[in-house]
Amino acid sequence: MTPSWKNVREDFPILNQSVNGKPLIYLDNAATSQKPKVVIDGLASFYLKDNANVHRGLHTLSMRSTNAYEGARNRIAEFIAAESPEEIVFTRGTTESINLVAASFGGSQLKAGDVILLTEMEHHSNIVPWQLIAQKTGAKIKYVPVTADEGQLDLSSLDKLLTSEVKIFAFTHVSNTLGTINPVIELCRKAKQVGATTLIDAAQSIGHLPLSVKEIGCDFLCFSGHKMAGVTGIGVLYGKKALLNAMPPWQGGGGMIATVDFDGSTWKPSPERFEAGTPNYADAYALGLSCDYIDSLGRKAIAEHDSRLASLAYNELSKLPGIRLIGPSGARSGLVSFAFKDVHAHDIVTFADQDGIALRGGHHCNQPLMKKLGLTSTTRASFYVYNTDSEIEALVKSLNRIIKFFC
Amino acid sequence: MTPSWKNVREDFPILNQSVNGKPLIYLDNAATSQKPKVVIDGLASFYLKDNANVHRGLHTLSMRSTNAYEGARNRIAEFIAAESPEEIVFTRGTTESINLVAASFGGSQLKAGDVILLTEMEHHSNIVPWQLIAQKTGAKIKYVPVTADEGQLDLSSLDKLLTSEVKIFAFTHVSNTLGTINPVIELCRKAKQVGATTLIDAAQSIGHLPLSVKEIGCDFLCFSGHKMAGVTGIGVLYGKKALLNAMPPWQGGGGMIATVDFDGSTWKPSPERFEAGTPNYADAYALGLSCDYIDSLGRKAIAEHDSRLASLAYNELSKLPGIRLIGPSGARSGLVSFAFKDVHAHDIVTFADQDGIALRGGHHCNQPLMKKLGLTSTTRASFYVYNTDSEIEALVKSLNRIIKFFC
Amino acid sequence: MSSDLTELYQQVILDHNRRPRNRGKLPQANRVAQGDNPSCGDQCKVYLNVIDDRIADIAFEGSGCAISQASTSLMTTQLKGKTQAEAEALYKQFHEIVTTGKEPEEISDVAAFAGVHAFPARIKCATLGWHAALNALKNGATTATTESHKD
Amino acid sequence: MSSDLTELYQQVILDHNRRPRNRGKLPQANRVAQGDNPSCGDQCKVYLNVIDDRIADIAFEGSGCAISQASTSLMTTQLKGKTQAEAEALYKQFHEIVTTGKEPEEISDVAAFAGVHAFPARIKCATLGWHAALNALKNGATTATTESHKD
Numbered sequence A, B: 001m002t003p004s005w006k007n008v009r010e011d012f013p014i015l016n017q018s019v020n021g022k023p024l025i026y027l028d029n030a031a032t033s034q035k036p037k038v039v040i041d042g043l044a045s046f047y048l049k050d051n052a053n054v055h056r057g058l059h060t061l062s063m064r065s066t067n068a069y070e071g072a073r074n075r076i077a078e079f080i081a082a083e084s085p086e087e088i089v090f091t092r093g094t095t096e097s098i099n100l101v102a103a104s105f106g107g108s109q110l111k112a113g114d115v116i117l118l119t120e121m122e123h124h125s126n127i128v129p130w131q132l133i134a135q136k137t138g139a140k141i142k143y144v145p146v147t148a149d150e151g152q153l154d155l156s157s158l159d160k161l162l163t164s165e166v167k168i169f170a171f172t173h174v175s176n177t178l179g180t181i182n183p184v185i186e187l188c189r190k191a192k193q194v195g196a197t198t199l200i201d202a203a204q205s206i207g208h209l210p211l212s213v214k215e216i217g218c219d220f221l222c223f224s225g226h227k228m229a230g231v232t233g234i235g236v237l238y239g240k241k242a243l244l245n246a247m248p249p250w251q252g253g254g255g256m257i258a259t260v261d262f263d264g265s266t267w268k269p270s271p272e273r274f275e276a277g278t279p280n281y282a283d284a285y286a287l288g289l290s291c292d293y294i295d296s297l298g299r300k301a302i303a304e305h306d307s308r309l310a311s312l313a314y315n316e317l318s319k320l321p322g323i324r325l326i327g328p329s330g331a332r333s334g335l336v337s338f339a340f341k342d343v344h345a346h347d348i349v350t351f352a353d354q355d356g357i358a359l360r361g362g363h364h365c366n367q368p369l370m371k372k373l374g375l376t377s378t379t380r381a382s383f384y385v386y387n388t389d390s391e392i393e394a395l396v397k398s399l400n401r402i403i404k405f406f407c
Numbered sequence C, D: 001m002s003s004d005l006t007e008l009y010q011q012v013i014l015d016h017n018r019r020p021r022n023r024g025k026l027p028q029a030n031r032v033a034q035g036d037n038p039s040c041g042d043q044c045k046v047y048l049n050v051i052d053d054r055i056a057d058i059a060f061e062g063s064g065c066a067i068s069q070a071s072t073s074l075m076t077t078q079l080k081g082k083t084q085a086e087a088e089a090l091y092k093q094f095h096e097i098v099t100t101g102k103e104p105e106e107i108s109d110v111a112a113f114a115g116v117h118a119f120p121a122r123i124k125c126a127t128l129g130w131h132a133a134l135n136a137l138k139n140g141a142t143t144a145t146t147e148s149h150k151d
């Protein structure tokens, strides 16, 4: 059953406003999605009724809070088909999840001569943490090339790059600039053949596609709540239990210790080991509600909706004079990036904003990819459950006016 | 002008409920404070009207979001009298702030033979991060003793311990178990004389006492929003600008880079350097509202209110048979910890909860201190702006019943 | 006092808490295990003297709340003379009691722990000593913890 | 089109964007500085030939939005022939214009940038080239950034 997409808009009160005198058209979902009322209300209600610090408390509010927090962990384990909630570590977001793995797993496992394999389409958040740990350990970073025309991973080079020296292969599920959807099952299978540990950056897929870590077969998976109809400040590191329990702690503090002595300490197992200090339990609880919301629409239906909008946008935009569309011409996720020779992305964003349209222009935290594509910036329109065909028409109209003005 | 404390209760809707059939008496404020309606509503309203990702966006919502986030940074700089907002780094909380300094400052500055000076009254969050970095760098940790009777820092030993080998002196402003208020100005002055960098754990003071980093003269100061009438998932690292800008990044990712290349990257200055990834901008915005709320009551007035309740509780509790009161008999912050020989803290907490009273029992993340005091756990009642004399009377009554039951 | 509380702190429990049985070291122990409840600080050490797969003697040390002290004390009285298989069966029964509140069919002191089920946060107090004892039986000597996600 | 937009993209700006002045390398440059806008990716490089504290020649390379390209282009025309003190005074005036929207008293092309003040996020686009030029004058060669908290 497909949801009634029109009614979905009513779940997001923020959409019901004017920006610069025009109805808001929010097309910046790859940066962050909006949040449905049930999630905002649920978070507020938690603070209004149940708030207390978790874990160490035995009074009623603390037990309610702990149940809310651990309930969210269970919910998320189920959402991605993890084997157990102990495989779910709460973090601030994708970036912190990747930093945790790079520092703890990478810091304890990597040595000079080892290879960290990334791809040319990675977000800065899946490059810089590896550069930092490569510098410390002497490991080398290599990149799977992206084909210049269609923005796909060059799988023929992959076989040459994926040698037994590769200790970790970290790649994105969906590119936030190209819209490419990577063949993650195949990539994990190939990595396994050479004994490489896999990490998937699911920031752009988690709220948009059906996703099961069991099916994918990855070792780690990282995502942010704020891109999946969730609030800011909460995200997840999924890791296989045996891997997590073999990793040293990253941050130290309350809640992650078994014993503390003036001379040294011992650690709890995962996930507590990696959750030092008071966790962001309220936002974690709210993330569970976001999972419920997404599943109430259905991830298969969302994926179809997004990709339908993306093809519509791709087709309509391709008619604009002088436009260069970036990424795959075929199947793509719910976003389209483009560039004009004579109109800069920032000028487009400023103009579109005057029409009430929220776009993003810039390098999208993909500087190395931009360089490879011979660009310094693109403009990106990215879609989610509340976007409509007529919003895409409005976008095309606005872009037409902008081109006329500048060219 | 003192606020009307009675009206203050109405600002906190969570208090208006029954627990186990009795009116809720929330005395677990040192673990986390409750949040006033203005903060909860402000956060919800932000999500309902202004949410978008910060910094890299040029459209209207993104600018509003950025202004909300950077406005909060300004507000917090003002709240603690920092010299500039660039000295305010947003983190998840006290624990992450201390880990950041230990890993980045400690990791780049400490070497074998150096001394990290802590105190025996530190929270696990101000011990374990230093143990982790001591292990990596070969630095040694020493502890300023706490006097067994009054739970004060032994200042006579301090002079012997504070040698030129001490690279960093990290200590708490207010002890979460003892209620001791440390002489932070004097401690920073003495540390300066030997060239030691100072870090203050202000988790228990920030929402309770007037606090100015200018007056205190510390180099770093760490605190959590959730203990200062703020939401969970957001906290602050204050650091002197020159120190922060000399420190290497800790986490890598989007937003903290100047340039990224496949071969390496360069960093922005503080605070961006230390805020990799999408920040928790909504909760940061809400933290600014918490500062407003606290200042609307007045921090001097709050401190007086808290310490009046603490003396009342101390005096009334001291009349209970067999009670051992922990910490200073004189001036103390708004909490009282106690122990009975024959009744364990957890049984007390469970009993009190049946009377609607929320207490905390356990080691309060102070295991080494507990050992020193010859205890495995204490029961703690901790107060905030909404607590009243009659709530303390109810606590004493409840404890009397518990003692009778067990002894 | 609430009825939940009187259910929780039954006379049997208060008695075992005030006068713990088999408390102390066991010089002839050939199995020892530590039990820790990191979040709350409860600790216990269980000593076993196992002869021919049978618990010839058992003792414990430790500190903690009335529930953990009483349950460990009662556990020692229950396990003395039992085989490993019997001990495991007894723990299964005990776990059922504290998690569901269903009392066993035969009359037994362990039934006193049925009240724990109304206080889910205290279940780990009640099972700490049992975890340590079973660990000692199975592994010789380790540290048990009740802080995993599957209780 | 909104009036704010026509204010922002005035004819002078569009003209400088389409036909930038002094664009390219400067072989005889004795001062060079890079200007970066890390968040958005705008970049420029300003070359100066300074003789006896006077800017004898100036040129720039780079890429970015219409505002940054036009302002850098206009800046080069303004600074040619000026001393460091004069350049600083001109920047002060320019900064005043883009942040407050107040047009200067004398008629001047820089007045075209008054519309920027209605778009605070674009102020850093307008000042990028100026920052680089002043840095080159003061420090010889560094990278300027407009991403500090005090603009």
Ligand SMILES: Cc1ncc(COP(=O)(O)O)c(C=O)c1O
Pocket (backbone or CB within 6 Å): A254, A276, A277, A278, A279, B030, B031, B093, B094, B095, B096, B123, B125, B126, B172, B174, B175, B176, B201, B203, B204, B224, B365
């Ligand atoms: C003195 C002290 N330091 C540090 C912390 C840790 O704070 P958080 O858990 O918010 O990181 C706490 C609170 O538990 C505390 O009381």
Ligand SMILES: Cc1ncc(COP(=O)(O)O)c(C=O)c1O
Pocket (backbone or CB within 6 Å): A030, A031, A093, A094, A095, A096, A123, A125, A126, A172, A174, A175, A176, A201, A203, A204, A224, A365, B254, B276, B277, B278, B279
């Ligand atoms: C592909 C990808 N990876 C990682 C990130 C970083 O996520 P966050 O900023 O929430 O940590 C993003 C979002 O910006 C992204 O699009």
